Amino acid sequence: MVDSRIVITGLGLTSPIGDSLPEMRTNLLEGKPRVDRIPMRYMGDVPAGVCRYDPLKYQKKKEVRIGTRAGSIAIFCANEAINDSNLDWENVQKDRVGVYVGTTEHGNVETENEIHNISQFDYDTKFWSHHHNPRTVANNPAGEITINLGITGPHYSIGAACAAGNAGLIQGLQMLRLGEVDIALAGGVSESIHTFGIFAGFKSQGALATHDDPNKASRPFDLDRNGIVVSEGGCLYVLERLEDAQARGANIIAEVVGYSINSDATDYVLPNPERQVECMRKALAKAKMAPGDIQIVNTHATSTPQGDIQECTAIREIFGDCPDTFVNNTKSYIGHAMGAAGALELAGNLPSFEDGMVHPTINVDRLDPQCELSNLVLNQPRKLGNIDAILNNSFGMLGINSSLVVKRFTGG
Numbered sequence: 001m002v003d004s005r006i007v008i009t010g011l012g013l014t015s016p017i018g019d020s021l022p023e024m025r026t027n028l029l030e031g032k033p034r035v036d037r038i039p040m041r042y043m044g045d046v047p048a049g050v051c052r053y054d055p056l057k058y059q060k061k062k063e064v065r066i067g068t069r070a071g072s073i074a075i076f077c078a079n080e081a082i083n084d085s086n087l088d089w090e091n092v093q094k095d096r097v098g099v100y101v102g103t104t105e106h107g108n109v110e111t112e113n114e115i116h117n118i119s120q121f122d123y124d125t126k127f128w129s130h131h132h133n134p135r136t137v138a139n140n141p142a143g144e145i146t147i148n149l150g151i152t153g154p155h156y157s158i159g160a161a162c163a164a165g166n167a168g169l170i171q172g173l174q175m176l177r178l179g180e181v182d183i184a185l186a187g188g189v190s191e192s193i194h195t196f197g198i199f200a201g202f203k204s205q206g207a208l209a210t211h212d213d214p215n216k217a218s219r220p221f222d223l224d225r226n227g228i229v230v231s232e233g234g235c236l237y238v239l240e241r242l243e244d245a246q247a248r249g250a251n252i253i254a255e256v257v258g259y260s261i262n263s264d265a266t267d268y269v270l271p272n273p274e275r276q277v278e279c280m281r282k283a284l285a286k287a288k289m290a291p292g293d294i295q296i297v298n299t300h301a302t303s304t305p306q307g308d309i310q311e312c313t314a315i316r317e318i319f320g321d322c323p324d325t326f327v328n329n330t331k332s333y334i335g336h337a338m339g340a341a342g343a344l345e346l347a348g349n350l351p352s353f354e355d356g357m358v359h360p361t362i363n364v365d366r367l368d369p370q371c372e373l374s375n376l377v378l379n380q381p382r383k384l385g386n387i388d389a390i391l392n393n394s395f396g397m398l399g400i401n402s403s404l405v406v407k408r409f410t411g412g
Contacts, residue, residue, distance in 0.1 A: 012080025049231025161396025258287025
């Protein structure tokens with residue numbers, strides 16, 4: 001079982017550019033970003049990626065009120081993923097389902113809101129919500145899924161900064177191979193636009209994006225990029241062992257064939273391209289693939305001046321001699337969805353296996369010479385024909401790196 005092949009049989013998402021994969025994919029290929037200006041406590045208006053899914057599709061008003069935005073996003077994505085998988089959910093053994101949800105942070109939104117609320121009452125804590133503790137525990141988004149869907153198997157959140165979306169998928173894969181579960185709901189979610197702290201923190205670092213046009217605020221690789229656009233969103237996948245998926249006649253979207261997570265061990269914030277190189281190499285080794293076997297590298301690049309350069313340095317070292325490997329970025333459309341980023345960005349590229357297209361990085365008016373890469377797809381999509389493998393990068397603070405390799409499923 002430890003050598004079981006793990007496949008994706010369903011996915012559900014919400015993003016600033018769509019609440020389904022077809023909608024998101026259309027906007028990616030047509031070069032249509034969506035970033036809004038939203039009012040932020042103590043800061044005025046800031047650019048942010050906002051989701052527009054219907055929380056009442058799978059929840060009652062009371063459930064939305066009691067729970068969290070991250071939990072609501074997670075519930076929406078989980079239900080959509082199950083529907084997409086065509087699982088006979090009524091007859092699924094619920095104690096054999098595991099829920100693994102990556103998050104960058106959790107509890108900030110709820111705590112900030114409660115402090116603001118009691119400030120209106122001279123900080124009298126009798127006005128503090130009795131829902132606060134279950135809202136702020138780290139496992140909240142994953143736990144809300146289990147309550148909504150009646151899942152009695154294991155659940156927890158994976159705190160992995162901005163590598164969390166990939167980390168959630170990797171955890172689900174590992175639990176399937178260990179035989180702990182038969183179905184994994186795995187990926188990542190973000191409610192980060194609802195906490196002023198993350199905006200204020202990036203601003204104090206000089207890493208919060210500004211632009212007169214919010215749709216151009218997130219511009220990885222552009223010479224004039226000046227920081228991150230914070231976004232919310234989520235994407236969860238149904239993962240199964242290949243033999244189980246085939247036994248029920250499931251539609252197999254892709255196969256997860258390689259992964260790696262490592263640590264820089266050098267700085268709280270600044271990335272380390274040497275460790276990024278090691279991470280990508282280890283993921284390729286697990287997949288038993290050479291760099292030239294990859295057709296698409298989805299970059300983590302967040303539109304920060306130094307971070308984009310460091311990642312390009314790492315990619316250049318591995319893929320510099322790979323004429324058939326193309327590089328793109330999704331954050332130029334939606335901003336940085338934090339704990340959801342890796343899972344959402346992978347989803348946006350998966351249709352490449354069917355349509356043979358590489359969606360572009362947009363908003364690049366003047367390419368930074370230090371970000372030049374051969375086959376960096378800019379502003380217009382690129383038609384390749386056959387696309388067989390994607391490498392998905394997600395990196396995060398405290399020096400956590402993750403790389404995931406997925407392949408087109410060709411049977412067997």
